[in-house]
Amino acid sequence: MGLPKEDPFTDFDIFGVEFIRSSAALVAVSSSVDQIQRFSVIVVNRNMYGILIVGCSQIGIMNKKNGKASWDIRAIKVFIDLFIEEVEKGGRRGTSLTKPAWTSIEENFTTKTRRVYMRIQLKNKFDTLRKEWQLWDRLLREIGLGWDAERNTVSAPDDWWEKKTEVPGYEKFRERGLQFRAELTQLFGYVATAGPQS
Known part of the structure; x- marks a missing residue:
């Protein structure tokens, strides 16, 4: 099962991503990448595969290894x-x-x-x-x-x-x-x- 192309999670394998709900945002942690990404949730659906993000927007990037913020x-x-x-x-x-x-x-x-x-x-x-x-x-x-x-x-x-x-x-x-x-x-x-x- 894939995610819509326009979704910010496209770069992640949905089966390899751990989703954590917090009061501020949704946090995605992938073992295949070195970053933690924070997203504000627009629509969340739960199904047999877990949590599917229908729409969301990226609101932060942090390095997974050392917890430092990423700056462009x-x-x-x-x-x-x-x-x-x-x-x-x-x-x-x-x-x-x-x-x-x-x-x-x-x-x-x-x-x-x-x-x-x-x-x-x-x-x-x-x-x-x-x-x-x-x-x-x-x-x-x-x-x-x-x-x-x-x-x-x-x-x-x-x-x-x-x-x-x-x-x-x-x-x-x-x-x-x-x-x-x-x-x-x-x-x-x-x-x-x-x-x-x-």
Whole structure:
């Protein structure tokens, strides 16, 4: 028995998928994939084969092995834009967001991406973005570097890069610059200049 082609579960073998009902969504865990997918249920039919999803929409993806949220470029952009919006509304206190600001980001992120991530997952992504920006900012402060406009990153001879192997992370910017660098500088540049506030 197969599922309709338009159904989000098409990639799963219905007999190899474990369906778990929760208050927030339906969770599908497949032994053949490395992801847990969350779906909001529109229609559910029970029959001799178990549960058949007639209609549903994907609202979240999480890595099965380590429980980390999966991020694509669109989701990252939405997250950054929401963060900037909360900062502009006065939702940042020092280097951190207020609880109401985090709640707003959680709700709006789910609405815009149809992904349900826990606050800790969003905070982990925020910390990762901040560390990447700090590394990028450090790279830009290196003396004697040029700029590669085509790749949007710094330009330096091969021997310079080889000498910088002691700096973990620099290598990732050798072929391509920091994604969303303008937005991340808007978020973290002021904090780096002003420093933590009480």
